[in-house]
Amino acid sequence: MKIPLLQTSALSPALDAALADAYDVHRLWEQDDTAAYLARHGARIEAIATSAPVGASAELIAALPALRVISCRGVGLDKIDLQAARERGIAVSGTFGVLTDCVADLAFGLMIDVARRISAADRFVRDGRWQREKFALTRRISGKRLGIVGLGQIGRAIALRAGGFGMRVRYTGRKPVDGVDYGFEPDVVALAYWADFLVVSVSGGPQTRHLIGASVLDALGAEGFLINIARGTVVDQAALVAALSARTIAGAGLDVLEGEPDVPGELLVLDNVVLTPHMASGTRETRQAMEALLLENLQAFFRTGKLVTPAL
Ligand code: 8YV
Numbered sequence: 001m002k003i004p005l006l007q008t009s010a011l012s013p014a015l016d017a018a019l020a021d022a023y024d025v026h027r028l029w030e031q032d033d034t035a036a037y038l039a040r041h042g043a044r045i046e047a048i049a050t051s052a053p054v055g056a057s058a059e060l061i062a063a064l065p066a067l068r069v070i071s072c073r074g075v076g077l078d079k080i081d082l083q084a085a086r087e088r089g090i091a092v093s094g095t096f097g098v099l100t101d102c103v104a105d106l107a108f109g110l111m112i113d114v115a116r117r118i119s120a121a122d123r124f125v126r127d128g129r130w131q132r133e134k135f136a137l138t139r140r141i142s143g144k145r146l147g148i149v150g151l152g153q154i155g156r157a158i159a160l161r162a163g164g165f166g167m168r169v170r171y172t173g174r175k176p177v178d179g180v181d182y183g184f185e186p187d188v189v190a191l192a193y194w195a196d197f198l199v200v201s202v203s204g205g206p207q208t209r210h211l212i213g214a215s216v217l218d219a220l221g222a223e224g225f226l227i228n229i230a231r232g233t234v235v236d237q238a239a240l241v242a243a244l245s246a247r248t249i250a251g252a253g254l255d256v257l258e259g260e261p262d263v264p265g266e267l268l269v270l271d272n273v274v275l276t277p278h279m280a281s282g283t284r285e286t287r288q289a290m291e292a293l294l295l296e297n298l299q300a301f302f303r304t305g306k307l308v309t310p311a312l
Helices: 013-022 034-044 058-062 082-088 100-116 118-126 153-164 188-194 214-220 237-245 265-269 284-304
Strands: 004-007 024-027 047-051 069-073 091-093 145-149 168-172 197-200 225-228 251-254 273-275
Touching (some): 013 284, 082 091, 100 197, 100 225, 100 251, 145 153, 153 168, 168 188, 214 237, 237 265
Parallel strands (some): 004 024, 047 069, 069 091, 145 168
16 A cells, blocks of 8 residues: 655656655645645645755645655755644655755856856857957956855855865854864854855755845945855845945855746846856756655655654
């Protein structure tokens, strides 16, 4: 008898098929009336398969009285109501550890692109301007100062890469991280003031909403660059658009936005911004590893009662 599992959205053809093969899958996103569907089937559901952007709300969790485990494709669990899960003793897993390198790689890709203006240069050449103009000088990365907001697994992978560029690294977070020899700065404004590049790699959610606001951007200053590969909600987007438009910061590389996939028109016309569509973990290799781990967490839980990569 297959275990009843609720899948919140289409994930990938391979993962959708693997889940259907192993579980009695209820495909929530295909239902016209999700409330009626949950009223009819919710009592049997023991597991949820979801992704970071979709998560699992407190209302959804409440509609599933037999729910035992939530397995998420992704590491940013800000769309999962962890408090609701904790109160019910529901196990929650993320795909921790397998996407770290690709996200850190993209952070550096955005840093290099926005400082050396690679995307802008590509447009310059394709627009036929090389024949009549010189491309303006850009900005160096090597040897510069890198401030990291959130020195978790991804933040530490970014710091490691900085060594290869001879960059000095300082970081901020709730508290100093044991076992690292980077300088800890408790105040994010002071870190922004020191940094040439400020990279946001902190978890999303209410506790970090708009952590990067006007005062941080003012401190980063007209020579500073902001990189965000975490969550759009961590940055006060209106303040960022104002700073970029007024050039009170030099530029930004953004893989995530508040309200994504909608993009403010002002960002689309600015040439000191590099925009990517929340693709930091989006390589074939990493996505396959994430999806295998989502399945492995479910299998391990129902076999042993324990998750491979637990969040709760
Ligand atoms: C994407 C992410 O959400 O891991 C996260 O938190 O934001 C990314 O990996 C991806 O869509 C995960 O399914």
